[in-house]
Amino acid sequence: QQANIGVTGLAVMGRNLARNLARHGYTVALHNRTEARTKALVQEFGDEGTFLPAATAEEFVASLERPRRVVVMVKAGAPTDAVIEEFAALLEPGDIIVDGGNAHFLDTRRREAALRERGLHFVGTGVSGGEEGALNGPSIMPGGSAESWEALRPLFESIAAQVDGEPCTTHIGPDGAGHFVKMVHNGIEYADMQLIAEAYDLLRHAGGFEPAELAEIFRAWNTGRLDSYLIEITADILAHTDPETGRPFVDVVLDQAEQKGTGRWTVQTALDLGSPVNGIAEAVFARSTSGHADLRAAARALPGPSREPVADRAAFAEKVEKALYASKIVAYAQGFNEIQAGSAEYGWDIDLGATAAIWRGGCIIRAAFLDRIRAAYAADPATPTLLATPDFAEALADAQDAWREVVAVAVREGIPAPGFAAALAYYDSLRADRLPAALIQSQRDYFGAHTYRRVDKDGSFHTLWADDPRKEIDA
Numbered sequence: 001q002q003a004n005i006g007v008t009g010l011a012v013m014g015r016n017l018a019r020n021l022a023r024h025g026y027t028v029a030l031h032n033r034t035e036a037r038t039k040a041l042v043q044e045f046g047d048e049g050t051f052l053p054a055a056t057a058e059e060f061v062a063s064l065e066r067p068r069r070v071v072v073m074v075k076a077g078a079p080t081d082a083v084i085e086e087f088a089a090l091l092e093p094g095d096i097i098v099d100g101g102n103a104h105f106l107d108t109r110r111r112e113a114a115l116r117e118r119g120l121h122f123v124g125t126g127v128s129g130g131e132e133g134a135l136n137g138p139s140i141m142p143g144g145s146a147e148s149w150e151a152l153r154p155l156f157e158s159i160a161a162q163v164d165g166e167p168c169t170t171h172i173g174p175d176g177a178g179h180f181v182k183m184v185h186n187g188i189e190y191a192d193m194q195l196i197a198e199a200y201d202l203l204r205h206a207g208g209f210e211p212a213e214l215a216e217i218f219r220a221w222n223t224g225r226l227d228s229y230l231i232e233i234t235a236d237i238l239a240h241t242d243p244e245t246g247r248p249f250v251d252v253v254l255d256q257a258e259q260k261g262t263g264r265w266t267v268q269t270a271l272d273l274g275s276p277v278n279g280i281a282e283a284v285f286a287r288s289t290s291g292h293a294d295l296r297a298a299a300r301a302l303p304g305p306s307r308e309p310v311a312d313r314a315a316f317a318e319k320v321e322k323a324l325y326a327s328k329i330v331a332y333a334q335g336f337n338e339i340q341a342g343s344a345e346y347g348w349d350i351d352l353g354a355t356a357a358i359w360r361g362g363c364i365i366r367a368a369f370l371d372r373i374r375a376a377y378a379a380d381p382a383t384p385t386l387l388a389t390p391d392f393a394e395a396l397a398d399a400q401d402a403w404r405e406v407v408a409v410a411v412r413e414g415i416p417a418p419g420f421a422a423a424l425a426y427y428d429s430l431r432a433d434r435l436p437a438a439l440i441q442s443q444r445d446y447f448g449a450h451t452y453r454r455v456d457k458d459g460s461f462h463t464l465w466a467d468d469p470r471k472e473i474d475a
């Protein structure tokens, strides 16, 4: 008997993907650097489907039908190159290596090009949804060649999350496109989490709500337009009491958020692409600020305002909901613009609406909201920004007064809300009739003769600031 597909790297993500494949009727070859893990999987879950455990890489490869499909699920970074090389040496032209880790898309481009030279398909694939998603249906974002997609498609479609009968997977585009899109997914994930955290903080410390009450507010929000996995788990967390101390769980957790790097990459890449993602950037910086115990200890004694809780708690909660929704629209608009910029830079031709569609289920940012993004791109695939599409423009118009008030409360009460504030600044920047960038260009021309363009005629100009500022020359 031959296996339809093989999984190497059987830590929790690899193990759960292998089980998901087996549960869908595929025969799955298994391999792990230490064989004990392979054996443990078969012993514990062998009755879920057909597994072909292999002791060695050679045995593993020999057990696969052709073209061979090898899914590598190892920690992103140096181990990936070693594992890819180990298997590439055993494979034949036409075979496919799938990297399901969170690799950097530039590494994926490099690996894809190198393996293509050897006749192998390399498919950098974003897999989102954590352990649970990998087992019961993730969102799957494959890059790589069209040919490899045809070979993987039936398998990916059957194991992916399903929403309205549609599988949460599609061919994102060539080479690194899949990992790029997964990276931006994670950047948006950071922004979503930060915005939810700010909403919580404001409601608790300006609104005076206790965690148990907040759990109810988030639960109610989860039945409306904010309906999403992250809001749902937030309600669960806020309702949870620490069994040891009897205190709200959120109060016993150290307030330092960590990161493995994909959010940071989203921002680094956006800087390289010239794609403004200030909402996502604030989320990354907020995590980093929280982790700087040294800075925080040094500044702890600095004064803040005297706090007064808001007068009408219920009305404030409604305003925070609006601020959250509006800021979320901005974060997603920025993320999708980054995908658009990456797609143009690398020639990937990514379908933004299809990307939104496969994030509706399985992944960490899964939400009803993504259907609205899909619809917006279906109506106008070339829209420069989601902010200006009818559905979102209307929501922003409805939210903007409340949004401003919430940011004002944050400032007045001394509660940091960098996500809300950055999103609002972006909104106001885009809608501004004139930006003070005119002054910046003037300054550049003044000290560096960097020239400027004029509103009333074409061309580049320079003013002779030092000699005779009445004189303007064509530059």
Ligand code: 6PG
Residues within 6 Å of the ligand: 102, 127, 128, 129, 130, 186, 189, 258, 259, 260, 261, 262, 263, 363, 364
């Ligand atoms: C997913 C997640 C996942 C990510 C973790 C941790 O889509 O399933 O994005 O891929 O690794 O959420 O990310 P951080 O450690 O950077 O918070």
